[in-house]
Amino acid sequence: MNDKRQTLNNLLVPILSVLMGFLIGAIIMLVFNFNPIEGYSAMFKGAFGTPFYIGETLRQTAPLIMTALGFALANIAGFFNIGVAGQALLGWTGSVWFAISFPSLPSPILLPLSILAGVLAGALWAGIAGFLRAFFGVSEVIVTIMLNHTSLYTVNYLIRNVMTDSNDSTPRIPEAASLRMEWLTDLTNNSTLHAGIFISLIMAFLVWVLIKKTTTGYEIRAVGLNPMASKYAGMSTKRTIIVSMLLSGALAGLGGAMEGLGNFQNVFVQGAVPTLGFDGLAVALLGLSNPIGIIFAALLFGALKIGGSSMPLAVGVPSEVVDIVIAFIIFFVGANYVIRFFLERNKKKTAGPIEKHDSDKASGTPESLSGTEKADKKEDKE
Amino acid sequence: MNVTAVLQNVIASALIYSAPLILTALGGTFSERSGIVNVGLEGIMVMGAFSSVVFNLAMADTFGSLTPWIGMLVGGAIGFVFSFFHAVATVHWRADHIISGTVINLMAPALAVFLTNIIYGARQTDFIKARFGFFTFPVLSDIPFIGPILFTNTSLPAFVGIGIAILCWFLLFKTKFGLRLRSVGEHPQAADTLGINVYLMKYAGVLLSGFLGGMGGAIQAQAIASNFSASTIAGQGFISMAAMIFGKWNPLGAMGAAIFFGFAQSLAVTGNYIPVIQDIPSVWLQVAPYIITILALVFVIGKSRGPAANGKTYIKSK
Numbered sequence: 143m144n145d146k147r148q149t150l151n152n153l154l155v156p157i158l159s160v161l162m163g164f165l166i167g168a169i170i171m172l173v174f175n176f177n178p179i180e181g182y183s184a185m186f187k188g189a190f191g192t193p194f195y196i197g198e199t200l201r202q203t204a205p206l207i208m209t210a211l212g213f214a215l216a217n218i219a220g221f222f223n224i225g226v227a228g229q230a231l232l233g234w235t236g237s238v239w240f241a242i243s244f245p246s247l248p249s250p251i252l253l254p255l256s257i258l259a260g261v262l263a264g265a266l267w268a269g270i271a272g273f274l275r276a277f278f279g280v281s282e283v284i285v286t287i288m289l290n291h292t293s294l295y296t297v298n299y300l301i302r303n304v305m306t307d308s309n310d311s312t313p314r315i316p317e318a319a320s321l322r323m324e325w326l327t328d329l330t331n332n333s334t335l336h337a338g339i340f341i342s343l344i345m346a347f348l349v350w351v352l353i354k355k356t357t358t359g360y361e362i363r364a365v366g367l368n369p370m371a372s373k374y375a376g377m378s379t380k381r382t383i384i385v386s387m388l389l390s391g392a393l394a395g396l397g398g399a400m401e402g403l404g405n406f407q408n409v410f411v412q413g414a415v416p417t418l419g420f421d422g423l424a425v426a427l428l429g430l431s432n433p434i435g436i437i438f439a440a441l442l443f444g445a446l447k448i449g450g451s452s453m454p455l456a457v458g459v460p461s462e463v464v465d466i467v468i469a470f471i472i473f474f475v476g477a478n479y480v481i482r483f484f485l486e487r488n489k490k491k492t493a494g495p496i497e498k499h500d501s502d503k504a505s506g507t508p509e510s511l512s513g514t515e516k517a518d519k520k521e522d523k524e
Numbered sequence: 525m526n527v528t529a530v531l532q533n534v535i536a537s538a539l540i541y542s543a544p545l546i547l548t549a550l551g552g553t554f555s556e557r558s559g560i561v562n563v564g565l566e567g568i569m570v571m572g573a574f575s576s577v578v579f580n581l582a583m584a585d586t587f588g589s590l591t592p593w594i595g596m597l598v599g600g601a602i603g604f605v606f607s608f609f610h611a612v613a614t615v616h617w618r619a620d621h622i623i624s625g626t627v628i629n630l631m632a633p634a635l636a637v638f639l640t641n642i643i644y645g646a647r648q649t650d651f652i653k654a655r656f657g658f659f660t661f662p663v664l665s666d667i668p669f670i671g672p673i674l675f676t677n678t679s680l681p682a683f684v685g686i687g688i689a690i691l692c693w694f695l696l697f698k699t700k701f702g703l704r705l706r707s708v709g710e711h712p713q714a715a716d717t718l719g720i721n722v723y724l725m726k727y728a729g730v731l732l733s734g735f736l737g738g739m740g741g742a743i744q745a746q747a748i749a750s751n752f753s754a755s756t757i758a759g760q761g762f763i764s765m766a767a768m769i770f771g772k773w774n775p776l777g778a779m780g781a782a783i784f785f786g787f788a789q790s791l792a793v794t795g796n797y798i799p800v801i802q803d804i805p806s807v808w809l810q811v812a813p814y815i816i817t818i819l820a821l822v823f824v825i826g827k828s829r830g831p832a833a834n835g836k837t838y839i840k841s842k
Contacts, residue, residue: 174642222622224563280821283563283622284769288814291759299807413755420630427623460641465634469627476623477613 188452209422225286227419264395542786558729566761603738
């Protein structure tokens with residue numbers, strides 16, 4: 143029963159974080175004289191209102207699932223791969239570069255190879271951090287932050303000087319390398335939805351299998367929980383570190399490839415590493431590094447992002463309010479100690495008489511529910 | 525151009541670009557010395573830049589040429605307030621330091637651009653009227669050779685930053701406060717046993733970093749960018765963090781590294797005038813600070829790292 147309560151609490155933390163994030167977004171809108179109900183309903187319509195918007199939301203969701211899976215995999219192994227943004231950018235660039243370099247190849251060869259180029263680019267870029275961590279003990283956080291900036295300037299240079307003749311964007315990729323599918327485009331009224339969403343769902347399943355059902359996954363989890371013990375048990379921690387970083391970067395690179403081959407169909411000079419990376423990080427944190435959680439969290443953030451862009455035109459609310467909501471959601475997930483603290487405290491207060499029927503399986507629910515109510519009240523006071 | 529003019533140009537622009545980095549790197553040093561990792565420096569700089577530009581646009585007529593300096597303090601004050609989030613989250617709410625810092629980095633640009641939208645109805649502000657501009661030191665500039673190169677038409681904020689760095693070094697290594705701050709970052713349990721208020725020290729470290737980082741952002745906005753948009757602060761917070769690590773968590777080291785990184789950044793702009801450097805593709809100069817930091821971590825600093833308890837949440841036992 144304790145396990146059940148634990149899972150319930152684990153689920154409550156992200157749900158409460160989302161609610162509190164929205165609540166703060168509403169307060170901000172109120173403070174600046176916007177109607178939060180109008181704002182949020184404009185957002186909802188902009189995310190799910192028509193087949194076109196649903197298509198856009200799903201298109202946004204697909205690469206978010208990938209970058210989040212990438213971050214989560216490294217996180218399970220105990221690494222904070224803040225470099226998914228740079229790895230995604232390299233994956234994006236790698237896939238487009240391959241596609242425009244071999245335009246005459248037939249689609250069944252060109253598309254998989256272009257995706258593979260992106261995957262490899264992301265994997266190798268993350269592998270640098272894994273290698274340095276494994277053999278030199280250098281913090282992967284600093285290295286991946288530095289690599290993010292390096293990738294940005296390198297890619298911008300490559301676009302201007304190598305891939306094109308001082309243009310700010312590459313030509314469109316050949317039709318044969320596109321992830322777009324006619325029936326998806328037709329179904330969603332000419333949205334940019336592409337096959338990436340199916341790839342993402344399959345990858346989420348594969349990552350789940352990898353983590354839960356394979357030896358490599360077991361080693362990754364073991365090293366994440368206790369590197370010393372894993373080493374003592376005969377696992378190669380160095381190998382596991384590098385493998386998990388390579389896989390993490392590969393997943394991020396695949397997410398980037400979806401932007402290149404599906405969404406934008408080219409790569410262009412940018413002022414910052416794609417927000418895809420940090421949003422993916424946020425998705426993974428909200429999804430508690432669990433592939434199923436990540437799918438739902440990515441859908442939520444995809445809807446927020448796409449719906450948010452409808453807010454300025456519909457009701458005049460700047461779309462940045464969505465980013466503020468996202469930041470607060472992650473803030474509460476990160477500071478979940480506070481939420482847990484209130485949940486636990488309320489449990490102790492209300493649990494007195496129920497505690498005696500510890501074997502009663504149903505008791506977990508009412509207790510936790512009362513906990514939620516209390517937490518909600520606390521929220522209102524704030 | 526003669527040699528003196530080239531040197532003057534190179535040094536002055538290096539100093540202009542290093543000023544924001546110096547202050548922010550000093551901020552990072554205080555935070556990490558107290559044991560709180562602050563990857564949110566970038567976001568703090570964004571808030572400092574935004575608030576200083578708002579102040580500058582509104583008050584330039586009232587304060588005239590003093591405006592950027594007061595704007596710098598305003599930026600510092602807002603950075604101070606903003607870093608309070610990070611302090612509460614990491615010290616009392618036991619949040620992961622990197623997650624909290626990342627939240628600050630996500631939040632700051634969103635909030636600042638949101639407010640810019642509300643105030644000015646656009647995604648960026650107008651250009652400010654009162655900038656930091658160039659400064660010529662009265663007496664020092666008359667020194668032969670050194671005067672024209674170092675003290676003519678140069679960046680006063682950078683010299684102020686160097687002064688603050690020396691002050692910070694003194695504060696950190698020669699005062700009781702500094703000793704306590706460092707002890708909290710090295711071994712909070714031991715510090716607590718000796719009666720030092722660990723939480724207070726951690727708050728002090730983070731809030732100081734917010735103040736200095738906010739000033740750094742304000743200088744970036746008022747000396748280099750001249751307005752505020754989402755791209756006013758583009759990686760300077762992270763470079764400052766790198767400078768702090770490169771300088772081994774020592775204010776003077778951080779300052780030196782910040783000047784070096786400022787020099788590297790300015791080369792991407794001024795490099796076109798300098799004989800050998802103009803042949804190097806600018807991308808190498810742009811990525812140099814980051815690559816050098818990684819190499820320094822691998823070969824110079826290695827496993828001997830900063831404060832021992834850095835990044836760990838300290839939970840006071842009952």
